[in-house]
Amino acid sequence: MDAPSLKRAASAAVMGVGGLLWLAAILFMAQTAQNSEQFSRLHPWILMINAAGLVVLVGLLGAKLTQLVRDWRGHVIGSRLKARMVWIFGVLATLPILLVYFFAVQFLNRGIDSWFNVEIRKSLDDALVLSRSALETRMREHLADTELVAEELATVGGASPGLLESLRRQVGAVEIIVATESGAVVAVSTGLSSEIVPDEVPSEVLMQLRQRRPFVSLEPQAGGGYLVRTAVPLGETVPGRQRLAVQAMYPVAQRLGALADTVQAAYQQFGEKDYLRKPLKASFILTLTVVLLLSLLAAWYGAIFTAQRLVQPIQDLVKGTRAVAEGDLDTRLPLTSHDEMGFLVHSFNDMTKRLRRAREDQRRAQQAAETERANLAVILARLSTGVVSLEPDLRVRTANRAASMILGSDLEAAVGSRLADLGAEDGLLRQFAESARARLAAGDVEWREQFTFQAGMGRRVIMCACTPLPSEGDAPGGFVLVFDDITVMLQAQREAAWGEVARRLAHEIKNPLTPIRLSAERMRHKLLPSMGEKDAQILDRGTETIVQQVEAMKEMVNAFSEYARAPRFEMASLNLNNLVTEVTDLYRAQVVGRGVHLNVSLDPGLTSVVADQGRLRQLLHNLLINAVEALEGQPGGEIAVTTRLGQRDGDEIAEIEVEDNGPGFQRELIGQIFDPYVTTKAKGTGLGLAIVRKIVEEHGGHIEADNRAVGGARVRIDLPLSATTKGQAAPREPRRPEPRRERA
Amino acid sequence: MSNTDRPSRRTMPQFPRPGALLLLCFLATLIAPAAFAEARLVIRSASVALDEGVYELNARLDLALPEDARKAIDAGVTLRLDYEIEISRVRSYLPDDGIASLVQSYELQYHALSQRYLLRNLNTGEQQDFGMLPAALERLADVRGLPVIDAALVREGPTYEVRIRAVLDMGTVPDALSWLLFWTDDWGASSKWYSWTLRP
Numbered sequence: 001m002d003a004p005s006l007k008r009a010a011s012a013a014v015m016g017v018g019g020l021l022w023l024a025a026i027l028f029m030a031q032t033a034q035n036s037e038q039f040s041r042l043h044p045w046i047l048m049i050n051a052a053g054l055v056v057l058v059g060l061l062g063a064k065l066t067q068l069v070r071d072w073r074g075h076v077i078g079s080r081l082k083a084r085m086v087w088i089f090g091v092l093a094t095l096p097i098l099l100v101y102f103f104a105v106q107f108l109n110r111g112i113d114s115w116f117n118v119e120i121r122k123s124l125d126d127a128l129v130l131s132r133s134a135l136e137t138r139m140r141e142h143l144a145d146t147e148l149v150a151e152e153l154a155t156v157g158g159a160s161p162g163l164l165e166s167l168r169r170q171v172g173a174v175e176i177i178v179a180t181e182s183g184a185v186v187a188v189s190t191g192l193s194s195e196i197v198p199d200e201v202p203s204e205v206l207m208q209l210r211q212r213r214p215f216v217s218l219e220p221q222a223g224g225g226y227l228v229r230t231a232v233p234l235g236e237t238v239p240g241r242q243r244l245a246v247q248a249m250y251p252v253a254q255r256l257g258a259l260a261d262t263v264q265a266a267y268q269q270f271g272e273k274d275y276l277r278k279p280l281k282a283s284f285i286l287t288l289t290v291v292l293l294l295s296l297l298a299a300w301y302g303a304i305f306t307a308q309r310l311v312q313p314i315q316d317l318v319k320g321t322r323a324v325a326e327g328d329l330d331t332r333l334p335l336t337s338h339d340e341m342g343f344l345v346h347s348f349n350d351m352t353k354r355l356r357r358a359r360e361d362q363r364r365a366q367q368a369a370e371t372e373r374a375n376l377a378v379i380l381a382r383l384s385t386g387v388v389s390l391e392p393d394l395r396v397r398t399a400n401r402a403a404s405m406i407l408g409s410d411l412e413a414a415v416g417s418r419l420a421d422l423g424a425e426d427g428l429l430r431q432f433a434e435s436a437r438a439r440l441a442a443g444d445v446e447w448r449e450q451f452t453f454q455a456g457m458g459r460r461v462i463m464c465a466c467t468p469l470p471s472e473g474d475a476p477g478g479f480v481l482v483f484d485d486i487t488v489m490l491q492a493q494r495e496a497a498w499g500e501v502a503r504r505l506a507h508e509i510k511n512p513l514t515p516i517r518l519s520a521e522r523m524r525h526k527l528l529p530s531m532g533e534k535d536a537q538i539l540d541r542g543t544e545t546i547v548q549q550v551e552a553m554k555e556m557v558n559a560f561s562e563y564a565r566a567p568r569f570e571m572a573s574l575n576l577n578n579l580v581t582e583v584t585d586l587y588r589a590q591v592v593g594r595g596v597h598l599n600v601s602l603d604p605g606l607t608s609v610v611a612d613q614g615r616l617r618q619l620l621h622n623l624l625i626n627a628v629e630a631l632e633g634q635p636g637g638e639i640a641v642t643t644r645l646g647q648r649d650g651d652e653i654a655e656i657e658v659e660d661n662g663p664g665f666q667r668e669l670i671g672q673i674f675d676p677y678v679t680t681k682a683k684g685t686g687l688g689l690a691i692v693r694k695i696v697e698e699h700g701g702h703i704e705a706d707n708r709a710v711g712g713a714r715v716r717i718d719l720p721l722s723a724t725t726k727g728q729a730a731p732r733e734p735r736r737p738e739p740r741r742e743r744a
Numbered sequence: 745m746s747n748t749d750r751p752s753r754r755t756m757p758q759f760p761r762p763g764a765l766l767l768l769c770f771l772a773t774l775i776a777p778a779a780f781a782e783a784r785l786v787i788r789s790a791s792v793a794l795d796e797g798v799y800e801l802n803a804r805l806d807l808a809l810p811e812d813a814r815k816a817i818d819a820g821v822t823l824r825l826d827y828e829i830e831i832s833r834v835r836s837y838l839p840d841d842g843i844a845s846l847v848q849s850y851e852l853q854y855h856a857l858s859q860r861y862l863l864r865n866l867n868t869g870e871q872q873d874f875g876m877l878p879a880a881l882e883r884l885a886d887v888r889g890l891p892v893i894d895a896a897l898v899r900e901g902p903t904y905e906v907r908i909r910a911v912l913d914m915g916t917v918p919d920a921l922s923w924l925l926f927w928t929d930d931w932g933a934s935s936k937w938y939s940w941t942l943r944p
Contacts, residue, residue, distance in 0.1 A: 131857055204875055218858040222871035226858070264857040271820030271856070 014060060024049055050290060057297040064304040078315035082307045089303030094296060101292045108284045116274045124267050131263045134256065135218050139228050142250040143216045145171035146230040150246045153178065154234055159244075164189035173248040174227070177201065180242040181210050181233070201247055205231045209245040218252070226252035226260060313341045320348055329356035389469065390479040394419040394440060397478060406462065406485045407432055408455070428455045432462060436481055439466065445476055450486070459671020461487045491675070495694070498676040502560035510557040513550050520546040563676065563687050569612045569698070576609045576616075576654050576719075577602040577643055583620040584641055591628055596637035606645040609654045610722050611699055619695045622688040623658045623715055630662035630713060637661060648702075648718055656717040664707035673705050689715075784808040785910050787938035792906055798891045799898065799942075801829060805885040805910050805935070814877065816914065817861075823852040825884055826911040829892050831942070834903040843904065844893045850884055898944045907939030 068086065071079035149167045153159050159178040168176045168189045175190040175198065183201045190198060208215040208231070215231040231247040252260070273280075316333045323331040329352050333345045377400075380387050386403030388411060390396060395418050399411035409429040414422055419437045423429030431453040439447055448465040464483035471477025524543040528536050584600050591598050609616075624639070631637030637660065644655040665673055665680075672678045674693040679686035689705070692715075696703040701719040708714050790803035807825075809817075817823055827848040832840035849866040860873040861880040874880040898904060911934040 128856055132859075135857070204879070217860065217875070219860065219873050220855050220858055220862060220871075222864065222869055260857055264855060267856050268820040268853070272822070275816050275819035275821055 011060070014056065017056065054290075054293060054297070057294065057301060061297055061301050061304070064301065068304065077318045078311045081314065082304075082311040085307035085310060086300075086303050089306060090300045093299035093303060097292060097295050097299065101288060104288055105285055108288070109281060112277055112281050112284070116270075116277055120270065121274070124263075124270050127263045128267050131260050135226070135228075135252065135260060138250075138252065138256075139216045139218060139230070142171075142173075142228045142248070143214055143230045143232070145173070145250070146246060146248040147214065147232050149173075149176060149248060150232045150234055153246060159187040161187065161189065168248075171248065171250075173250050175247075175249040177247045178234075178244055179247065180244055181206060182242060184242075186244060201231070202229075205229070205247060209233050215247075220264075224261065225254065225257040228252060310341075312336070313345055317344065317348060320352070324352055324355065329359060384484070386481075386483045386485075388481045388483075390419060390440075390481065392471075392476060392478050394437060394479075396422070403483070406483065428453050428460060432464070432483070436464065436466065440479060445479065454671065459487065460485060461490055494675060495690070498690075499563065502563050502676075506557050506561040509553065510561070513554050513557070517547055517550040520550070559687055563691055563694070569615070571610055571612055573608045573610050574613050574616070576606055576611075576656070577604070579613065579616060580620060580641060580643055580656070583617055583624065587624050587628065591631075591637075591639065594628070594631070594637070595635055596628065596631050596639060599638065599640045601640065601642040603642075603644045606643050606654055608721070609719055611719065615695045615698065619692050619717075620656075622692045626688050626715075627658055627660040627662070627713070630660055634662060646718070648720075652721050653701075654719045654721055656719070657714065659708060659712060659714045661708075661710070661712040664711060664713045665705060667707070670706065674703070692717075783810055783813055783912050783933040785912055785933050785935035787908055787910060787935050790906075790908050790938050790940065792892060792942060794895055795889070797895045799893050799895060801887060801890040801892045801908070803827070803887040803890075803908055803938075805887070807881055807885045807910075807912075809881070813914075817852065817854055817877065820854060820856070821914055824913045825850045825852070826913070827887060827890075827908060828911060829890075829906070829908045831893055831898075831904055831906050834905050834941075840905060843897060846892055848887070848890060852880055852884060895944070898942070900944045904942040904944070905939055906942050907937045909937045910935045 068079065068083055072083055149171060152167055153163070156163060164176055164178065164187055168174075168191065174192055176188070177185055177198055178187040179185045179201050183203075183206050185198060185201075188198050205215045212233050214233075215229070217229050219227045219229050221227060228250040229247065230250065231245055234244040234246060313333070313336060320331045320333050331352055332349055335342055335345050335349075380398075380400035380402075383400060383402050386400065386406040388396060388399045388403050396411065396415050398415065401412075404411045407423075407429040409423055409427065411422075411429075419433045419440075422433040423431075432451065435449075435451050435453075439449070444466075445468040446466060448463075451462045451464060453460045453462065462483050463486045464481055466479055466481050468476035469478040469480055520543040524539060528539055531539060580600065580602060584598060588598050620641075624641075627639045631639070640657075640659045642655075642657040642659075644657070646653050646655045669678060669680065674689050676690040677686035678690075679688075693703050696717055696719070699719050701717055703715065703717050705713065705715045784806065786806040788804045788806045790801065792799040792801050794800075805827075809823075813823070827846075829844075829846045829848070830842065831844045832842045834840055851862075851864045851866060853862045853864070854860075854877075855862050855873070858873070860875055861877055863872045863874065863880050863883055864870070872880075872883065874883065892906075
C-alpha cells in the first residue's frame with residue numbers, strides 16, 4: 001500500500017473513531033437519562049467522550065488546515081482553488097449554524113423564562129397563602145379546643161382514662177396525650193386503632209411547652225392527609241412534681257386535605273422547576289454550544305473534505321496537462337466519478353491516448369520518411385548523375401556527390417547559398433549556376449538543355465534538366481536540377497565516328513594506292529628510256545611525285561588504320577622509369593641538335609607498372625614528338641619528363657608528366673586537344689594526342705592537358721599500377737581536382 | 745441627561761468576536777461541571793451491634809450542604825440520600841465474597857404549605873417532619889439501629905468486612921429534563937467508603 005492510501009486509510013479510521021465516540025456519547029446520554037444513578041456514574045465518561053470527539057475533530061481540522069496552508073505557501077496546484085472553496089463552503093455552513101444558534105439561545109432564554117413568569121408564581125403563592133389561612137383557622141380552633149381540654153383537666157385535678165376519652169370525643173381529636181414536660185406520657189386517649197403505643201411527643205413540642213407556650217402545627221401524613229398537632233401546658237401543679245401538658249391531634253377534613261395537597265404539589269413542583277431554571281438554561285445553552293461546535297467543526301471539516309474531493313480531479317487534470325505538455329503521453333488520470341468531472345477526466349485520457357497514437361503514427365511516418373530519405377541519399381550519392389534541389393528562392397537545398405564531382409566544387413558545403421553566389425569567377429560551377437538561374441529567372445521552370453562550358457581543363461558539355469517540385473500551393477515548392485557531364489560520352493561518340501571514318505579511309509583509299517604506285521612506276525620504267533631528255537625529266541618528276549604522294553597517303557592511311565585498329569594488348573609488369581629512360585634516350589641526341597634541353601626526373605619509388613609496353617612506348621613517343629615539334633625553331637627550348645608515385649582514390653598510381661616551354665595549347669582548342677584531326681601544326685595528322693588519350697584510357701588511366709602558368713604546355717597522365725581496366729574497358733570518367741565527399 | 749444617554753466606550757455592550765465566543769463556549773463545556781461547589785459527605789463513624797440475633801448498624805454522617813443545595817431544598821427540590829451498606833467475607837487469595845448488601849434511602853423535602861421539612865424513609869415508608877432544616881439534616885445524618893444482616897448469615901471464624909458510604913442526589917428532576925442537566929450535575933456527591941472488620 002502506498003503512502004497516500006495509508007494516509008487516506010488512517011484519516012478514515014480517525015474519522016470513524018471520532019464518529020463512533022460521538023455516537024456512543026449520545027447513546028450514553030439517552031440511556032443514562034432514564035437512570036439517575038447510572039447517569040451520575042457515567043457522567044464523567046460522557047463528558048470525556050464528548051471532549052474527545054471535539055478534540056478529534058479539532059485535530060483533524062487542524063491537520064487539514066495546516067496542510068492547506070502549507071500547500072498555499074508551496075504554490076501547490078489547486079491549493080488556491082481549494083482554499084477558496086473551503087472558505088466559501090465554511091462560511092456558507094457557518095452563517096446559518098450561527099444564526100440558528102443565536103435564535104435558539106434567544107428562544108430558550110425567553111421560552112424558559114416565560115414558563116416561570118411572575119403571574120404564575122404569584123398565583124401559586126396566593127393559593128398557598130389562602131390554603132394556609134384556611135388551615136390556620138382550623139388550627140386555631142383546634143388549639144382552643146385543646147386549651148378547653150386543659151382547663152377541664154386542671155379543674156378536675158387529674159386525667160382519668162374515662163374523662164380523657166370523654167373530652168377527646170367531645171373536641172373531635174384523634175388522640176389526646178397527657179405528658180410531663182420531659183415527654184413522659186401520663187395518660188392517653190386515642191381513636192387510632194393501629195397505634196397501641198403512642199408516638200413520643202416531639203422535642204420541639206416539649207421545648208415550646210417548657211416555655212409555657214402553646215404549640216400548634218400542621219403535619220402532613222405519610223399516607224396522605226393532614227393532622228393538626230396542638231399542645232398546651234396544664235396549670236400549676238404540686239411543687240416538686242413535674243409540670244404536665246396536653247397534646248391533642250386533630251384530623252383535617254379529607255376534602256380540605258386533598259385541596260391542600262394539590263396546592264402543595266403544584267407549589268412544590270413549580271418551585272423545583274423555578275429553581276432549576278438557571279441550570280436548565282445553562283444546560284440548554286451548553287448543549288446547544290456543544291452541538292454548535294461539533295456542527296461547525298464537522299461543517300468545516302466537511303468543507304475541506306468536499307473541496308478536496310472537488311479539487312482533486314482538477315489537480316490531477318493540471319498535473320496531467322503539464323505532463324502532456326512535457327511530452328509524457330502515457331499519463332492516465334484515475335476515474336473517480338461518473339459526473340461531468342468524470343467525463344472530463346475520461347475525455348482527457350481519451351485525448352492523451354489519441355495523441356500518443358498520433359505521435360506513434362507520426363514517428364513511424366517520420367521513420368519511414370527518414371529511411372526513404374536515407375535510401376534516396378544513398379541512391380543520389382551513388383548516382384553518377386548530378387542532382388541539385390533548389391528552394392523556391394533559388395537557394396541550394398540539397399546536392400549529391402555526383403553534382404560536386406561534375407561541377408568540380410563541393411556543393412554540399414554550399415547548401416543554403418543562393419544559386420547566383422555559387423562558384424568562383426569563370427569557374428564551371430559559376431557558369432552552370434548562371435545558366436540555370438537565367439532560365440529559372442525567366443520563368444522557365446521545366447526545361448532540358450545541353451550546356452557547353454569552357455572550363456580550365458577544356459570544354460565541358462553538360463546536359464541539364466529542370467523540374468519544379470510539388471508544393472501545397474500553386475507556387476512550386478522548389479526545383480530540382482538533374483544534370484550529367486556528357487563530354488566524355490560525346491567524345492566517345494566522336495571517337496567512334498572518327499574510327500569508322502578512319503577504317504573506311506584505310507579501306508577505300510589504301511586499296512587504290514598500290515595500283516597507282518605500280519602504274520606510275522611501270523609508266524616510268526616503260527616510257528622513260530624511250531623518251532627524250534626533256535620529256536623524260538617531266539615524266540621522271542611526275543612519277544616521282546606520284547610515288548612520293550602515294551607513300552605519303554599510304555602513311556596517312558596507315559596512321560588512320562592504326563587509330564582505328566582494335567588494339568591487342570600484352571599486359572606485363574614493366575619498369576616505367578626504365579621505359580621512360582629508354583624512350584627519352586632516343587630523343588636526347590635529336591633534341592640536343594635542335595637546341596632543346598631534355599630533363600628527365602624519375603621517382604625511384606615507382607618500380608613497376610602493369611601495362612602494354614609497346615603501347616606505352618608509343619604514348620611516350622607521341623608526347624615527346626609533340627613537345628619537340630612544339631619547340632621547333634624556338635631557342636632555349638626545354639622539355640621535362642617526370643614520373644611520380646602518387647595516390648588516386650586511395651589507390652597508388654604512376655604519374656607521367658611531360659612539359660615544355662613552347663607556345664602551349666591554344667586556349668580555344670584545349671577542350672578538343674585530344675580529338676582526332678585537331679592540331680595547330682602545319683603538318684601532321686592530328687592523331688598524336690588522340691592516340692595518347694586512347695592508350696591512357698585503354699589502361700584505365702586519366703589524362704589532362706593544360707598550359708603552364710609560366711608558359712608552355714603540360715600533359716599529365718595517371719596510370720594505375722595494377723591494370724584494373726584494360727583493353728576494351730569503357731573509358732573512365734575524367735577525374736576532378738576537387739575532393740569528394742559523401743553527403744551525410 | 746442620564747448616564748444611559750452617554751454610554752462610554754467601556755460601558756457599551758461589546759459583542760465578542762465569533763472565534764473568541766466559540767472558544768469560550770468550548771471551554772465552558774469542559775469546565776462548567778467543575779465550577780459548582782459540591783456537598784461534603786463524610787462517614788464519621790459506623791459500627792454494627794448484635795441485638796436479638798440481628799446485626800444493627802449505627803452510623804454517623806458528616807453532612808454539609810452548600811448554600812445552593814439548601815436553597816434548592818427550600819425551593820422545592822427533593823434531596824435524596826442513600827446509605828449503601830455492603831458486607832463481604834474476606835478471603836486470602838480470592839476476591840471477597842459478598843454476603844449482603846443494603847441500600848437505605850431517605851428523601852428530604854420541604855412542605856411549603858405546612859412550612860415543615862419532611863424526612864421520608866423510602867424503605868419503610870415512615871415519615872417525620874421537622875420545623876427546621878438543620879433538625880431534619882441532623883436526623884438524616886444519624887443512623888441508629890438499622891438492621892443489616894441476620895446473625896445466622898455470619899459464621900464464626902471468618903473475617904467479615906462491613907463498609908458503608910452515603911450517596912447524595914437530587915433525583916426528582918423529570919426524566920425528560922434530566923439529560924439537559926447533564927452539564928450541571930453538581931449536586932450529586934458521594935462519600936468515600938467507610939469500612940471496618942466484623943469478627944462474629
